Amino acid sequence: MITASHNSFVSLGDVMATIFGINLFALSGQLLVGLINGSFYALLSLGLAIIFGLLKIINFAQGAMYMLGAFFAWMALNYMGINYWAALILVPIAIGIIAILIERFLVRPIANEDHLYSLLLTFGIALILQGMFTHIYGSSGLPYSIPDELKGGTKLPFMYLPNYRAWIIVISLIVCGSTWWVIEKTKLGAYLRAGTENPQLMQGFGINVPLITTLTFGFGVGLAGFAGVLAAPVYSVSPEMGSNILIVVFAIVVIGGMGSIGGAILTGLLMGVVEGLTKFFYPEASTTVIFLFMVIVLLIKPAGLFGKEA
Amino acid sequence: MKINKLYLFLIALALVAPTFIYPVFLMKVLCFALFACAFNLLLGFVGLLSFGHAVFLGTGGYVTGYLMIETGISPELGVLAGTAAAAVIGAVYGKLAVKREGIYFAMVTLALAQLAFFFYLQAPFTGGEDGLQGVPRGSLFGIIDLSDNSAMYYFVLAIFLFGFWLVHRTIHSPFGQILKAIRENEPRAISLGYNVNDYKWAAFVISSALAGMAGSTKTLVFQLASLTDVHWHMSGEVVLMTLLGGMGTIFGPVVGAGVVVTIQNYMSGGELGNYIHIIMGVIFIVCVLAFRSGIVGEFQKLMKKNFG
Numbered sequence: 001m002i003t004a005s006h007n008s009f010v011s012l013g014d015v016m017a018t019i020f021g022i023n024l025f026a027l028s029g030q031l032l033v034g035l036i037n038g039s040f041y042a043l044l045s046l047g048l049a050i051i052f053g054l055l056k057i058i059n060f061a062q063g064a065m066y067m068l069g070a071f072f073a074w075m076a077l078n079y080m081g082i083n084y085w086a087a088l089i090l091v092p093i094a095i096g097i098i099a100i101l102i103e104r105f106l107v108r109p110i111a112n113e114d115h116l117y118s119l120l121l122t123f124g125i126a127l128i129l130q131g132m133f134t135h136i137y138g139s140s141g142l143p144y145s146i147p148d149e150l151k152g153g154t155k156l157p158f159m160y161l162p163n164y165r166a167w168i169i170v171i172s173l174i175v176c177g178s179t180w181w182v183i184e185k186t187k188l189g190a191y192l193r194a195g196t197e198n199p200q201l202m203q204g205f206g207i208n209v210p211l212i213t214t215l216t217f218g219f220g221v222g223l224a225g226f227a228g229v230l231a232a233p234v235y236s237v238s239p240e241m242g243s244n245i246l247i248v249v250f251a252i253v254v255i256g257g258m259g260s261i262g263g264a265i266l267t268g269l270l271m272g273v274v275e276g277l278t279k280f281f282y283p284e285a286s287t288t289v290i291f292l293f294m295v296i297v298l299l300i301k302p303a304g305l306f307g308k309e310a
Numbered sequence: 311m312k313i314n315k316l317y318l319f320l321i322a323l324a325l326v327a328p329t330f331i332y333p334v335f336l337m338k339v340l341c342f343a344l345f346a347c348a349f350n351l352l353l354g355f356v357g358l359l360s361f362g363h364a365v366f367l368g369t370g371g372y373v374t375g376y377l378m379i380e381t382g383i384s385p386e387l388g389v390l391a392g393t394a395a396a397a398v399i400g401a402v403y404g405k406l407a408v409k410r411e412g413i414y415f416a417m418v419t420l421a422l423a424q425l426a427f428f429f430y431l432q433a434p435f436t437g438g439e440d441g442l443q444g445v446p447r448g449s450l451f452g453i454i455d456l457s458d459n460s461a462m463y464y465f466v467l468a469i470f471l472f473g474f475w476l477v478h479r480t481i482h483s484p485f486g487q488i489l490k491a492i493r494e495n496e497p498r499a500i501s502l503g504y505n506v507n508d509y510k511w512a513a514f515v516i517s518s519a520l521a522g523m524a525g526s527t528k529t530l531v532f533q534l535a536s537l538t539d540v541h542w543h544m545s546g547e548v549v550l551m552t553l554l555g556g557m558g559t560i561f562g563p564v565v566g567a568g569v570v571v572t573i574q575n576y577m578s579g580g581e582l583g584n585y586i587h588i589i590m591g592v593i594f595i596v597c598v599l600a601f602r603s604g605i606v607g608e609f610q611k612l613m614k615k616n617f618g
Contacts, residue, residue, distance in 0.1 A: 124594025131587030251421035291425035
């Protein structure tokens with residue numbers, strides 16, 4: 001595009017595409033990639049924040065569960081002929097059930113120990129899952145094609161918007177938004193928030209706290225599975241996909257603080273956009289920019305942008 | 311007195327060990343044992359779980375490797391420089407990390423380590439994916455040629471014993487007592503007037519320097535510094551060694567490192583290599599659920615019950 005502007009036969013579109021020497025096509029393209037990454041960051045950090053609220057633990061297997069979601073979608077299609085749309089519903093449920101079993105039989109026995117143990121436990125689970133899938137499928141990625149209904153794209157004034165990418169952003173916003181609404185505005189959400197504040201008191205009111213805790217864990221991990229299915233057509237399905245994104249999400253969680261559900265979603269999206277912008281203006285720093293952002297937040301506001309604790 | 315006899319016996323054992331065990335394997339164990347001892351100083355004695363300790367191991371390795379290749383300085387100076395570099399990064403990272411506690415501390419250290427990982431991946435002096443290969447071992451003080459494995463072994467042993475002694479000294483000093491007080495009851499330590507964050511930071515710097523020393527030594531032994539040493543897997547491995555051996559015990563990390571390195575060596579050859587991460591994951595889960603004191607911790611409990 002930049003070379004085209006030196007040509008004497010410049011079309012109107014090309015003139016519009018380059019303002020102040022900035023290639024708007026490339027910029028909006030990177031912004032879109034940023035928003036998509038941000039959608040995944042938001043879904044994953046939302047899951048982590050929900051689980052942290054009630055259980056006070058960090059699920060190190062969240063990335064592995066995201067990877068598992070993508071693999072389940074791939075396996076469902078290739079072994080059972082279950083298509084994308086069914087997988088989008090069924091896989092998160094399956095992952096949620098696995099998570100419920102993990103909570104019930106592995107996490108709960110050590111619920112009263114130091115929370116670092118549950119971090120190490122879920123780290124072990126992540127290692128096993130990643131090791132298993134590397135062993136079976138190798139470390140190179142598997143392809144998963146975009147569903148027919150979402151193939152193609154739309155031409156916008158400054159960019160070409162592939163339909164599937166638009167779908168990722170819309171559906172993650174809907175899922176994150178409705179999760180936020182349920183937690184902040186409904187009676188079920190009120191139980192959840194009360195359980196976060198004072199589980200003993202809530203148990204005293206006759207509410208089954210252990211059940212709510214288990215279901216919350218299932219839902220939070222199920223979100224990661226959902227993100228995994230959503231990611232399968234855009235990133236290649238590989239055993240490494242979970243661990244790479246999880247460490248970034250950890251930095252995002254430190255930046256946003258886990259005190260607020262809305263904060264977790266917003267920080268996720270925002271960091272995706274920051275990453276996208278960096279990819280455009282200074283690509284060498286695109287892998288590190290979120291970590292650098294975390295350093296700055298730690299220096300200025302150690303509790304995190306939305307953090308409550310001192 | 312009894313404990314001194316034990317130490318003397320173990321040192322004597324380490325001195326004669328290379329006559330019946332392959333020295334490179336022993337050196338690998340000693341390097342990881344030092345790394346785990348450094349890590350255990352934080353986790354076991356201050357209660358801080360650093361999930362990014364690989365960055366110090368890797369930094370030590372890269373700095374030593376680069377200097378040995380480019381300037382040809384003698385190995386003792388190479389190790390010293392690697393250790394110093396790791397200490398400097400530890401000082402910066404520690405300042406940032408102690409701002410948060412518990413689970414957040416683990417996440418911050420992991421994220422900072424990943425920052426360094428991506429930096430080393432792109433930096434011109436690390437050799438990227440290939441790493442620094444063919445690092446010369448050089449001659450110790452310009453006299454003793456270290457390309458001979460048994461000479462190298464005694465050099466590594468000396469470094470390990472120094473590091474082990476330093477950790478031991480730190481733990482049993484008044485400074486170490488305050489660290490333990492912070493681990494047991496941080497609010498009380500604050501109310502007694504201790505600036506808890508400064509103590510945590512100091513422990514973090516000592517730990518990262520020793521981890522760097524382990525990395526420098528490891529680079530000399532294998533004549534290689536690579537991205538493997540800064541990867542988060544490595545950070546996970548040192549957690550596993552310490553947990554398995556027994557965190558908060560003096561010998562636990564050494565035993566844990568010995569067991570993990572033995573498993574890795576045994577498995578890396580054949581088909582079993584694929585299972586290494588699965589097995590490490592299983593060990594993690596078993597340790598957390600049923601074996602939290604680790605090998606040395608359980609052994610001490612057993613001794614106390616039967617003979618104590």
